[in-house]
Amino acid sequence: MEENNNTQNNTENSTQEKKPKRTRKAKNNSVPKIINIRRCIACGAHRPKTEMLAIVRPPRKNGVKCMELKIQDGALPKIGRGTYVCKSVACVLKAKKYKRFERSFTQPMAPGTYEQLEEMARESEQKYEAVRAEIAKLNNNVELFINKLVEEGKFEELDRLGYYQYLASKERAKIKARQAEEARAEMLEFSKKYYAMLERESKKSKNNNSESNSEQNTEQVKE
Numbered sequence: 001m002e003e004n005n006n007t008q009n010n011t012e013n014s015t016q017e018k019k020p021k022r023t024r025k026a027k028n029n030s031v032p033k034i035i036n037i038r039r040c041i042a043c044g045a046h047r048p049k050t051e052m053l054a055i056v057r058p059p060r061k062n063g064v065k066c067m068e069l070k071i072q073d074g075a076l077p078k079i080g081r082g083t084y085v086c087k088s089v090a091c092v093l094k095a096k097k098y099k100r101f102e103r104s105f106t107q108p109m110a111p112g113t114y115e116q117l118e119e120m121a122r123e124s125e126q127k128y129e130a131v132r133a134e135i136a137k138l139n140n141n142v143e144l145f146i147n148k149l150v151e152e153g154k155f156e157e158l159d160r161l162g163y164y165q166y167l168a169s170k171e172r173a174k175i176k177a178r179q180a181e182e183a184r185a186e187m188l189e190f191s192k193k194y195y196a197m198l199e200r201e202s203k204k205s206k207n208n209n210s211e212s213n214s215e216q217n218t219e220q221v222k223e
């Protein structure tokens with residue numbers, strides 16, 4: 001009975017040792033995801049700061065608070081305290097209407113600040129629109145591209161593109177079957193040739209052996 005108790009204790013100890021390791025790993029994995037998320041001061045949405053605009057207050061110099069605020073793209077590294085807004089005209093206008101940045105920094109914004117933010121947001125929206133149009137065009141082309149690859153039997157390329165399931169279509173099965181048959185026929189032909197060659201070589205070696213044997217015999221006879 002004592003032995004049994006000991007083994008139970010051992011198993012308990014081992015499980016206790018394992019548990020904290022797992023939690024530590026999970027924490028480490030979750031850290032980098034949180035770091036770059038910021039909240040929009042207008043709509044309250046949480047986004048990666050690279051997708052936002054910021055107004056930044058540089059750090060204090062000799063204990064004096066800097067009153068000059070900088071407008072900055074969220075993708076750039078910032079030094080100082082930043083307040084973020086989405087790269088959207090609607091969010092910038094909302095922030096302007098409710099004076100969100102003034103409240104955040106408890107000071108008036110320099111004239112033209114909101115206008116500049118609005119322009120930056122509009123620019124990024126236009127860029128995004130262009131990217132979206134490009135993606136739509138690409139999506140249209142992707143199907144044509146896949147069909148072409150299937151026709152040409154470039155299955156490795158398709159697998160690499162992550163269209164393995166697409167490749168399970170009937171067309172692929174047909175082509176693969178055809179290719180497999182061709183390959184099998186080729187292999188058969190090759191094996192036939194190979195065995196024929198092996199036979200020929202074995203015959204040659206036998207002949208050589210018999211010749212050498214006969215020579216040896218003759219020598220022995222001479223002796």
Ligand SMILES: [Zn+2]
Nearest residue numbers: 040043086091
């Ligand atoms: Zn927003």
